[in-house]
Amino acid sequence: MEYDFSEDVDKVWPALLFMGAFVAAVGGLLFVLDILPRWGKGKERLQMFGFLGPALVLLGIGLVYPLVRTVTLSFYNNSRGSFVGIDNYSWIVTNDETLIMLRNTLFWVVCVPLLATAFGLIYAVLVDKARGEGIAKSLIFMPMAISLVGATIIWKFVYAYREADQEQIGLLNQILVWFGMEPQQFLTSSPSNTFYMIVMMIWIQAGFAMVILSAAIKAIPSEIIEAARLDGANPWQMFWKVTMPSIRPAVVVVTITITIATLKVFDIVRTSTNGNFKSSVLAFEMYNQAFRLSDDPSGEGRGAALAVVLFLLVVPIVAYQVRQLRQRAEMR
Amino acid sequence: MSNVSVDKATGATSPVAGRTSREPDTVAARVRRKLTSRVASVVAIIIAIVWTIPTFGLFVSSLRPEDEIKTTGWWKFFSNPSLTLDNYNEVVFGTSASSGRLASYFVNSLTITVPAVLFSVSLAAMAAYALSWLNFRGRDWIFIGVFTLQIVPLQMALIPLLQILGDYTDWAGGFFAVWFAHTCFGLPLGVFLLHNFMSELPAGLFEAARVDGAGPAMVFRRIVLPLITPALASLTIFQFLWIWNDLLVALVFTSGPETRPLTVRLAELAGTRGNDWQRLTSGAFVSMVIPIIVFLSLQRYFVRGLTAGGVKG
Numbered sequence: 001m002e003y004d005f006s007e008d009v010d011k012v013w014p015a016l017l018f019m020g021a022f023v024a025a026v027g028g029l030l031f032v033l034d035i036l037p038r039w040g041k042g043k044e045r046l047q048m049f050g051f052l053g054p055a056l057v058l059l060g061i062g063l064v065y066p067l068v069r070t071v072t073l074s075f076y077n078n079s080r081g082s083f084v085g086i087d088n089y090s091w092i093v094t095n096d097e098t099l100i101m102l103r104n105t106l107f108w109v110v111c112v113p114l115l116a117t118a119f120g121l122i123y124a125v126l127v128d129k130a131r132g133e134g135i136a137k138s139l140i141f142m143p144m145a146i147s148l149v150g151a152t153i154i155w156k157f158v159y160a161y162r163e164a165d166q167e168q169i170g171l172l173n174q175i176l177v178w179f180g181m182e183p184q185q186f187l188t189s190s191p192s193n194t195f196y197m198i199v200m201m202i203w204i205q206a207g208f209a210m211v212i213l214s215a216a217i218k219a220i221p222s223e224i225i226e227a228a229r230l231d232g233a234n235p236w237q238m239f240w241k242v243t244m245p246s247i248r249p250a251v252v253v254v255t256i257t258i259t260i261a262t263l264k265v266f267d268i269v270r271t272s273t274n275g276n277f278k279s280s281v282l283a284f285e286m287y288n289q290a291f292r293l294s295d296d297p298s299g300e301g302r303g304a305a306l307a308v309v310l311f312l313l314v315v316p317i318v319a320y321q322v323r324q325l326r327q328r329a330e331m332r
Numbered sequence: 333m334s335n336v337s338v339d340k341a342t343g344a345t346s347p348v349a350g351r352t353s354r355e356p357d358t359v360a361a362r363v364r365r366k367l368t369s370r371v372a373s374v375v376a377i378i379i380a381i382v383w384t385i386p387t388f389g390l391f392v393s394s395l396r397p398e399d400e401i402k403t404t405g406w407w408k409f410f411s412n413p414s415l416t417l418d419n420y421n422e423v424v425f426g427t428s429a430s431s432g433r434l435a436s437y438f439v440n441s442l443t444i445t446v447p448a449v450l451f452s453v454s455l456a457a458m459a460a461y462a463l464s465w466l467n468f469r470g471r472d473w474i475f476i477g478v479f480t481l482q483i484v485p486l487q488m489a490l491i492p493l494l495q496i497l498g499d500y501t502d503w504a505g506g507f508f509a510v511w512f513a514h515t516c517f518g519l520p521l522g523v524f525l526l527h528n529f530m531s532e533l534p535a536g537l538f539e540a541a542r543v544d545g546a547g548p549a550m551v552f553r554r555i556v557l558p559l560i561t562p563a564l565a566s567l568t569i570f571q572f573l574w575i576w577n578d579l580l581v582a583l584v585f586t587s588g589p590e591t592r593p594l595t596v597r598l599a600e601l602a603g604t605r606g607n608d609w610q611r612l613t614s615g616a617f618v619s620m621v622i623p624i625i626v627f628l629s630l631q632r633y634f635v636r637g638l639t640a641g642g643v644k645g
Contacts (some may be wrong), residue, residue: 062516
């Protein structure tokens with residue numbers, strides 16, 4: 001049977017129409033703003049509404065109101081339901097399954113930032129000024145461009161399992177077999193499955209760390225390196241006494257950024273195990289409670305409470321990062 | 333291991349310093365440096381290979397016939413090579429219920445991504461302009477507010493926003509809700525990034541335009557937009573890849589095969605047809621085609637967007 005494109009073409013029309021309407025509206029707005037009184041005290045207020053208004057309205061509807069609403073919702077069992085106090089929060093810290101989920105989240109947040117930053121740093125130092133540096137960096141960085149779903153499928157194939165009497169199709173199990181071991185079902189046994197998923201995230205985030213740290217290494221003033229060399233520093237001293245202190249701020253920023261991304265990890269768990277086999281994490285459980293188990297009368301409230309916990313974990317990390325950035329700006 | 337290449341790097345930049353350094357440049361020292369730099373290269377190559385093999389294996393598999401994918405490892409391809417495009421043909425254009433029908437989802441992904449990027453980047457540019465070059469009371473507070481919103485995990489917005497947008501699920505062929513959500517979520521980062529660029533523009537430029545009688549809207553169109561094109565490019569690419577690769581927002585704000593993007597379909601195939609490797613391998617590559625093209629051709633801009641927008645999501 002031939003593939004029929006006519007249906008697909010049909011759904012593009014509303015999009016084109018909307019985009020046309022949007023461009024016309026923005027153009028019209030800019031035109032009106034141009035004939036309104038322009039500069040000067042008070043008059044710019046009118047201009048301000050024109051330029052800033054649309055974004056502020058969207059932020060209000062899309063982020064500010066939902067933020068407040070989610071916080072209140074976390075004290076109710078669902079959006080039409082009754083006030084339950086801190087029940088949703090005490091459910092998080094007393095239920096067996098959610099405790100495992102919190103433990104898994106801790107594994108993720110400890111392992112991914114450390115190892116991804118370490119791999120990124122080692123690689124950035126190794127390929128610095130080497131031949132083919134550009135290509136070498138692109139190879140490591142590419143996982144960053146593809147979707148987490150795609151990345152997970154790549155790794156599920158690495159972990160693919162066949163019974164011991166069959167030929168293995170997954171590389172990792174084949175390696176086990178070559179070494180005379182039994183093939184494993186990597187993603188179904190807890191708690192090790194969490195670590196096999198963590199590998200995927202490290203694989204993705206190391207490229208990010210490498211790119212940022214490589215830029216920081218290249219920004220080290222050559223006079224410092226010269227001076228250290230003239231003083232006879234060996235490579236080991238050079239790394240710890242010159243390179244590391246110079247790029248420390250970048251290392252902090254990278255670690256923090258990866259920590260936040262890891263706290264919000266959702267796609268990998270959803271695509272690998274769908275949260276089964278005791279592999280759930282905070283951001284996945286939030287989605288699970290709020291949208292998948294929405295028949296559960298307490299699902300929405302619990303989902304909201306999990307979102308608030310995620311938020312509360314992110315805030316201090318970001319605050320620390322902002323302080324770091326400001327200190328660095330003051331030092332300049 | 334990291335020490336060795338520092339040696340190598342500095343050695344490469346300063347042959348003169350090498351001769352005048354206190355450590356005499358003996359034959360032994362030169363041999364040692366050669367050796368260590370070789371160790372560094374070997375380690376780098378090993379890491380590069382380990383990082384590339386998973387993707388490479390999937391790619392090779394996507395080109396093998398179905399029965400071979402399912403019975404032998406992809407490395408057997410090199411002793412017994414046979415290539416086919418059947419998997420791609422089937423997963424993209426196949427019309428049976430179990431095939432991917434990815435062509436249709438590909439169109440969905442484009443229909444979600446392109447408008448959402450247009451909306452969020454345009455509105456962010458206008459807002460950033462007001463926040464950097466128009467004078468009004470409370471400007472700094474509004475900027476701080478928008479900046480702070482960057483740290484809100486979008487999980488915080490999902491439940492209430494779905495309730496608000498629930499009434500508009502039929503709009504624009506079902507795409508309205510997901511456009512709206514992506515546009516809102518993209519704004520804080522966009523405003524922040526573009527504000528940084530715009531506030532660096534020289535004030536004299538604006539004075540001159542004002543004296544010549546240009547209003548704020550004309551300054552925005554004629555002066556600001558052309559000057560911040562690199563920043564707009566970074567933001568556009570970053571947003572494009574972010575929305576194209578997104579799974580969570582799409583799961584919440586789209587429904588049914590008419591609107592769901594590639595990522596959702598792939599996740600579905602991985603869940604229900606986890607052993608149909610002929611579909612998963614080729615399907616994964618179909619979803620990666622656009623990001624990889626964008627990435628390889630516009631890497632520079634992408635990196636800039638990424639460094640500025642690390643906390644998004």
